[in-house]
Amino acid sequence: MKVAIIGAGATGLAAAWTLAKNGHRVDIYETSKGELGGIAGAMPIGKTRIDKIYHHIFTSDTSILDLIDEVGLSSEMMWIEPKNGMHINGKLYPFTSPMDLILFPAVNLVSRFRMGLAVLRAKTVSDYKSMEDITAKEWLVKKAGQESYDKLWKTLLTSKFDKDADKVSGVWIWNKFKLRGSTRKNINSESLGYLRGGFYELYKKLSELVEEKNGRIVYKKATRISGEGGKIRIDTESGTQSYDKCLFTPSPASLAKLCALPPDYLKKVAKIKHKANVCLTLVAKKKISDYYWVTIAEEDSPFVVFIEHTNLVKDEKYEGKTIIYLSKYLDQSDPFFVATDREIKKAFLEHLPKLFPSFSEADVFETHIYRSLDAQPLVGLRYSEDVLPLETPVKNLYIASMCQIYPEDRGQNYAVDRGIAAAKRLMEE
Numbered sequence: 001m002k003v004a005i006i007g008a009g010a011t012g013l014a015a016a017w018t019l020a021k022n023g024h025r026v027d028i029y030e031t032s033k034g035e036l037g038g039i040a041g042a043m044p045i046g047k048t049r050i051d052k053i054y055h056h057i058f059t060s061d062t063s064i065l066d067l068i069d070e071v072g073l074s075s076e077m078m079w080i081e082p083k084n085g086m087h088i089n090g091k092l093y094p095f096t097s098p099m100d101l102i103l104f105p106a107v108n109l110v111s112r113f114r115m116g117l118a119v120l121r122a123k124t125v126s127d128y129k130s131m132e133d134i135t136a137k138e139w140l141v142k143k144a145g146q147e148s149y150d151k152l153w154k155t156l157l158t159s160k161f162d163k164d165a166d167k168v169s170g171v172w173i174w175n176k177f178k179l180r181g182s183t184r185k186n187i188n189s190e191s192l193g194y195l196r197g198g199f200y201e202l203y204k205k206l207s208e209l210v211e212e213k214n215g216r217i218v219y220k221k222a223t224r225i226s227g228e229g230g231k232i233r234i235d236t237e238s239g240t241q242s243y244d245k246c247l248f249t250p251s252p253a254s255l256a257k258l259c260a261l262p263p264d265y266l267k268k269v270a271k272i273k274h275k276a277n278v279c280l281t282l283v284a285k286k287k288i289s290d291y292y293w294v295t296i297a298e299e300d301s302p303f304v305v306f307i308e309h310t311n312l313v314k315d316e317k318y319e320g321k322t323i324i325y326l327s328k329y330l331d332q333s334d335p336f337f338v339a340t341d342r343e344i345k346k347a348f349l350e351h352l353p354k355l356f357p358s359f360s361e362a363d364v365f366e367t368h369i370y371r372s373l374d375a376q377p378l379v380g381l382r383y384s385e386d387v388l389p390l391e392t393p394v395k396n397l398y399i400a401s402m403c404q405i406y407p408e409d410r411g412q413n414y415a416v417d418r419g420i421a422a423a424k425r426l427m428e429e
């Protein structure tokens, strides 16, 4: 079987490897010139690379861990206990363990107790369907109280979903509580995983393995996709190729721009919304905090997450440099998303010393900005009704995109899992 895969991200490469090792001929089309890994791609730093956008994985991420093992990279996995924090009401507090939550001074004692109970209660919910009709906000207010919602959870939801925070389904928050619980060794300690050299190393390895099996990475944008007599035709600026099957991995909205699809399917596509993300990476001379991940719950801050990557990952190839990511999720139509790099850098860097007074712009060697349009699907009420199936209305054209991951939330582990599952279905049908 000859298969076209659109997108050399985690989903596309996992699918391509599954098909290639089973004897199928695969061409992977990728828009970004020479880049692999999609959102989980990398950029060069010192004598190595780091992720363009911060990434870590959890001990419960078994699909990606199995794949890392299969391609011989297990020895490159690092497991580290993070130190996380929250910046709220002008102060930085530790926020790693349930104990930090219980001792968290920004809300009163009764609210803290109710918050702890809410987290525990979420873990006992076994069927996500019971959380589909209630928003995360309603569920949190009911279980943890209005005070803790207003002072804490609202900020956490807003940090991911911006203006749409109130629309997020209870399933999303249930999932977060469950996931964080399953990645703890014991109640107070959690381990996060990072692949030495960035997760790019996995994607590079997969592409090499696909090429060894006569697959190709075609660094060209698919400009049109059409079905013709059961075959799938892929157009690029430099020609056309025909395939038995095609797996599309970017968002359904981008498929709708490339392919003629029936109106009822387009209506479903239009219902699926994503938030965008802007991420600024700083490569600096000195460390500025002891924390890995700090949620910024300050209303005037232009970024909502601060990640000091080098407080999690120690690698001599970074040559002693400090690597920091500042991130903001926002509406795809927000003017800040299309602001110039200079404007974004100015807004973020002017604010950083207000939160971390030891930071000085003079210590920054390099900055990089990465924009991601389809960064986080907006998981609303009864989202199960909106999830598109793998098959599209065009025969032999399939879609496996981030927004189809449900009830889990997006992440490399599920991208790999769904990529492999999609490849298996293509081989079966």
Ligand SMILES: Cc1cc2nc3c(=O)[nH]c(=O)nc-3n(C[C@H](O)[C@H](O)[C@H](O)COP(=O)(O)OP(=O)(O)OC[C@H]3O[C@@H](n4cnc5c(N)ncnc54)[C@H](O)[C@@H]3O)c2cc1C
Binding pocket: 006, 007, 008, 009, 010, 011, 012, 029, 030, 031, 032, 037, 038, 039, 040, 053, 054, 055, 056, 057, 220, 221, 222, 223, 249, 250, 254, 277, 279, 327, 372, 374, 375, 376, 400, 401, 402, 410, 411, 412, 413, 415
């Ligand atoms: C800010 C942020 C932080 C994250 N943090 C984590 C984390 O800590 N841990 C974790 O596991 N996950 C994290 N994720 C999620 C993770 O990055 C994604 O779930 C995963 O990388 C998605 O992979 P994908 O292959 O499905 O999609 P993508 O990575 O989006 O890949 C799609 C590919 O398709 C290509 N493409 C698009 N259109 C075309 C076309 N017409 N022709 C050819 N190619 C095309 C794109 O260039 C891209 O390479 C994070 C995501 C974001 C945005």
